[in-house]
Amino acid sequence: MIKKITAIHGMHDYLFPNTLIWKNIENTIENTLNNYGYQEIKLPILEKSELFKKTIGEYTDIIEKEMYTLLDKNNNSLTLRPEGTAGFIRAIIEHNNFFQNKRFWYNGPMFRYERPQKGRYRQFHQIGVEIIGLKSPYIDAEIIIMINNIWKKLNIIDNIFLEINSLGSLKDRKKYVKKLTLFLENNSHLLDLKDRRKIYTNPLRILDSKNKNIKILLKNAPKLQDYLNDKSINKFKKLCKILNFMNIKFTINNYLVRGLDYYNDIVFEWKTTNIGKGNSKTICGGGRYDKLINKMSNKKINNGIGCAIGIERLILLVEMIQSLKIDIKYLVDIFLIPMENNHILKKILVIGELIRNKFPKLRIITSYLFKNLKKQIIQANKYKSHFIIIIGQKEIDNNSIIIKNLFLKKQTIIPENKLIFYLKKIFY
Numbered sequence: 001m002i003k004k005i006t007a008i009h010g011m012h013d014y015l016f017p018n019t020l021i022w023k024n025i026e027n028t029i030e031n032t033l034n035n036y037g038y039q040e041i042k043l044p045i046l047e048k049s050e051l052f053k054k055t056i057g058e059y060t061d062i063i064e065k066e067m068y069t070l071l072d073k074n075n076n077s078l079t080l081r082p083e084g085t086a087g088f089i090r091a092i093i094e095h096n097n098f099f100q101n102k103r104f105w106y107n108g109p110m111f112r113y114e115r116p117q118k119g120r121y122r123q124f125h126q127i128g129v130e131i132i133g134l135k136s137p138y139i140d141a142e143i144i145i146m147i148n149n150i151w152k153k154l155n156i157i158d159n160i161f162l163e164i165n166s167l168g169s170l171k172d173r174k175k176y177v178k179k180l181t182l183f184l185e186n187n188s189h190l191l192d193l194k195d196r197r198k199i200y201t202n203p204l205r206i207l208d209s210k211n212k213n214i215k216i217l218l219k220n221a222p223k224l225q226d227y228l229n230d231k232s233i234n235k236f237k238k239l240c241k242i243l244n245f246m247n248i249k250f251t252i253n254n255y256l257v258r259g260l261d262y263y264n265d266i267v268f269e270w271k272t273t274n275i276g277k278g279n280s281k282t283i284c285g286g287g288r289y290d291k292l293i294n295k296m297s298n299k300k301i302n303n304g305i306g307c308a309i310g311i312e313r314l315i316l317l318v319e320m321i322q323s324l325k326i327d328i329k330y331l332v333d334i335f336l337i338p339m340e341n342n343h344i345l346k347k348i349l350v351i352g353e354l355i356r357n358k359f360p361k362l363r364i365i366t367s368y369l370f371k372n373l374k375k376q377i378i379q380a381n382k383y384k385s386h387f388i389i390i391i392g393q394k395e396i397d398n399n400s401i402i403i404k405n406l407f408l409k410k411q412t413i414i415p416e417n418k419l420i421f422y423l424k425k426i427f428y
Helices: 018-035 049-055 061-066 085-094 137-153 170-186 193-198 203-208 212-218 230-245 292-296 311-321 342-358 373-382 393-397 416-427
Strands: 046-048 068-071 077-080 103-111 123-132 161-166 264-272 281-288 304-310 332-338 364-366 385-391 400-405 410-415
Touching: 018 103, 018 123, 018 137, 018 311, 046 049, 046 085, 049 077, 049 085, 049 292, 085 123, 085 292, 085 304, 123 137, 123 311, 137 161, 137 230, 137 264, 137 281, 137 304, 161 230, 170 203, 193 203, 203 212, 230 264, 281 311, 304 311, 332 342, 332 373, 342 364, 342 385, 342 393, 342 416, 373 385, 385 393, 393 400, 400 416, 410 416
Parallel strands: 332 364, 332 385
Antiparallel strands: 046 077, 068 077, 103 123, 123 304, 161 264, 264 281, 281 304, 385 400, 400 410
């Protein structure tokens, strides 16, 4: 008996017609990004491991335990990308593409070896947005306004909420981390083993804890906003004013820190409580990374900002609240049925290509079963076809075509030269 091979745990297949909603969401996002002047960039899935160790942060969860890393035949350490920004910055530096454009987007799978949960898997997909070389908080606001418009187009604006915060400069954070570490040391007996380890590696991540007891403890912890410099405070206030002016609702969450070390100043997340039980889930998150380019290059480009939309969670939310009405009553628009005859088959091929050229968005299938008509109609129904077109010798002799609506069970015979006109009446 042949052993059945299944997908890797946490990596999922997506089959038609479920891919229709995926594509619809992707098209909505990509069209909006293009509308704002963002240009697509294609990035490799596999990168040198040192890229992520240098940019993400040595003591983040991603670097310590979540990366899919392998050695190639030359013993080089390579990693399946766990996020997109590091690879994006590497590409911009490598191709010296700092001045041709400043706004980019990319789309594709990311990989993290973490515990699979609803909407977050070991292979997951993101659409990332990146901007380089612009420092005004107006560009931070543009990203938020643009993403907010995407939520409106997907009809989920009432089921998602925005949280923002300022992390200050890297210098501010170092001062704050010292104070926070001291506080956590003095209260380490109240922390679990996992969070105790973070005290000396990544104490900011404790601020984002979902543990209720730790949340109570943190109420007495030093506050990051007390350590921000005037420049960071003014940037943040300006962003808040712009968002208020644009009627975008938001909440200031002083515990929002994001999971990657390269963030500074403004950070943000859109969350929802409509997916699963318990805590809110992040659909989109991002922020400033002004010093990241300097870590990887001598170029004097000090400003960067980006965000990433999690596609799987977004799909779950859209499906949960049924915000998009995608008609999947018919999976095939036209099912072409030729009889088994060389002359008839050539005719149906010509007719099929004519329809496809005139109606490129229609889904058209040609049957090559060459069985009796009844069995082919059964097959058309299995495909969930809306219309069938039948051409036999009689139709060729009479320059006619049979069109049958399988849903209404109505059949029409039309002249062949009226076919395109008739289809326009049906579909448009």
